[in-house]
Amino acid sequence: MSEIQFGLDEQDEKTVTLQFKRYVSGISCKEYYGNVVGLYDEFDELDNFDGDAISGQKLSKSHSGNNARVNQPLQRGGRDGGPLNQRQNLKLSYGLRDWKNENSVKKMRSRDLQRATVRSLDLYSAENDGREQSMDEKFTQGRFRKLSDELDFDEKWFPLIDYLSSFGLKESHFAYMYERHMPCLQINVASAQERLEFLLSVGVKHKDIKKILLRQPQILEYTVENNLKAHVAFLASIGIPDSRVGQIIAAAPSLLSYNVEHSLKPTVRYLIEEVGIKGTDISKVVQLSPQILVQRIDNSWTSRYGFLSKELGASRENIVKMVAKHPQLLHYSIEDGILPRINFLRSIGMRNSEILKVLTSLTQVLSLSLEGNLRPKYLYLVNELRNEVKSLTKYPTYLSLSLDQRIRPRHRFLVSLKKAPKGPFPLSSLVPTDERFCRRAGTSVDEYLAFRQDLLLKDFANKYERK
Template sequence: MVPFSLCPSSSYPPPPSFKLYHKSRFTVTTLSSLCGRKRRSGSSCRLVVLSTHSNPKILKSNRRSRYGQPLSPYDQDDDEEVSRASDVSDDDWLLNDDFAEISEFDVNRKRSKSHKGFANGHSDGRNSKHTLEKSNAANYYSSSNQTNDVSSLDVPRKGKLSTRKAMEDRFPRLSEEVELDEKWLPLIDYLSSFGLKESHFIQMYERHMPSLQINVCSAKERLEYLLSVGVKQRDVRRMLLRQPQILEYTVENNLKSHVAFLMSLGIPSSRVGQIIAAAPSLFSYSVENSLKPTVRYLVEEVGIKEKDLGKVVQLSPQILVQRIDISWNTRLNFLSKEIGAPRDSIVKMVKKHPQFLHYSIDDGLLPRINFLRSIGMCNADILKVLTSLTQVLSLSLEENLKPKYKYLVNELHNEVHSLTKYPMYLSLSLDQRIRPRHRFLLSLKKAPKGPFPLSSLVPTDECFCQQWAGTSLDKYLDFRQRLLLKEFAKKYERKG
């Protein structure tokens, strides 16, 4: 059996004005042989590198560089990990972006510099003719006299790279992997100020090599514009790893028009930067031929009201860059047949949690619906829970839903029907809210007899202390902290 790769073709046609139905065309690339990570003399093979915008937490890509590092960790920050000590669970397990991109390189020799055209599948057909219009001539290949000017630019750097020797000393692996041109050095030096490291430049090269040939002046202009509309400096690195082509998009003919489009949907200017950081690939889609038809489909076919568009896009920016017709119709048909959900209820789910349009039916929606059935819910109860709290479809079964249900029955002495009245229970953190409040009232001997009231879990900590515990907030927070440390110690002992 010959391994093959199935990816959307780069000649993907733009959707019609009102409906996006069309036949997809695919390019099948066969792999005649598989190569190990170590180089073998005298042999050569072609390896197809697939790069997608799907969340690696679900796809769990095993692609690694020859140094053993993941090749597309665009949702990972190796220098910074943001931890949230929140009472509300938030473990969306899929944020799908758009389609696959494909590029090729020779694993036995240094990667070829003679890439013609663009590796991604967005630049042909879905983007306006002005998206990259001046990049090819003015930015990819700077003349020698431009290079002298670029090298003397006053841009923020940790250390100026003025010679190839300095580059090789600073990035030995990059120099080994790529035949570097000295004209690239100012750009690499500038991008280093955003926290990009040697492995990141290799990833950018593998994903889209021309992005490293951009004139540093042009790159600086474009990134400074994105920063001016609200993109955080700490998000620039992740954006470039996901969508290095963003360095090629001109301010006047691409970036500004896309920002204006987002604001026309009713998105506040304070949120535009967050949306761009979450879905940087939207710049590779034509506003007129792709983004606006997607919005029209949401309004005319799905049934989202125009006044709710801004809210929906803020909740799930990826909705703008996915095949919304396929996503909507497959989930509409599935929920209608599986639990008898009427169309209006499914529209409400989209408004509350549009992320569920990205979730896999077989691996996401169906297992959670089956779990709710297994604990005794009928289809009507399941529909009520999903309509009230669509976020349930994003919660982990093993780490979230099952432990909460066991605690509900065994510790709180409630029955499953209580979840139809308080579906919010399933979204609350077991460690941060449910267990601490239950144990705190037990310690004060204020827990009512019989089923524990789930309504006591809904209000804020301050209201809970006033209405249910009758004590100070500091006393409760101190109790919760000690309980968390105790539970952590138990888990550590079990692992040991």
């Protein structure tokens, strides 16, 4: 791939090249479901809209209001559990400098604090990979002594720390786990190994163990026979394929802390009996949003059902279809997420009946960024493709396609071949695979891909110059 030449120095050229590679690869296009369990089709852009549609609901109770947890009533701090006790101020070397001030910690939502902390830890580790790669892969006595001096780590913990370091955990991660749930570091290394080996055996990836331990360190305390096997059996009982069990656990490790009989099964019954999800669809719903098993859904279902039925005149059948296709709907804030997107569709001339048709067909629209996604696609639809808004009711999939990777390249390519119609551009030509699109256009896939790459390169160069 040719690099962009602007007369920049070597470092700038490397930066530009890296940015362009990320730009053309569409890295951000599939972030919406996360990188663990997203069941999106090949046309979805699935942009993340920075969480503005996600409500701040805690994950502490089942739908019935019970907090039935296994083994013991574990305190929850952050998104998936465990208290955040500020017993000691961690030094900057542990990557937690943003939360040194205890008052600022209290002001942050616990979920946001955990997410930001984990990101900070990962960034810190990435910055120090070069230094740490030169050291022995095993956790050295010197590095453990540093933790011991700073946080009073017991010498008896060293074998466990040494073992867990094989999953990529570093000093900063152990410091975080200590502050989050110190008892997890007192586990016998043989017991920890048995539990983590079991998770690996059911499909959890080695690289996901670190993330799981940071989100739910209590997992080290859960026994295989009395806890882990029961939860894996539960997932199998609701139709989760063996190949997906590990991904479900990695996406929502806190489900292992909920009692199967008193929490998880009642949640599934509520989805079937109260919400109206078909029993045969439960597996798909859980794979799309594993968090639905550990979030209180009675209030979220009632409020969103009432809002959509009143705001759009949606029937229960329509709303159930939306939840089955996109269960994340139950987690989106009405005021900050759902309503602004409905109002946007109204602002471009869509009636409530048309909005309902679009949302029933493509509920993911409620997850897309207004300014970074929906508005640019609308402007391209009317200004470049010369289509009317009502065409979206027939082809709502248009809103899920990438403007840079799919819509603009195909339109411009047909224009370059002089095969684009003079009137409204047919949105149906944007949906098929590249192979079918090129076959209809009477050209080769290689020719189209080369055109698209050149177009992306020019667009990127223009954006870079403007910056």
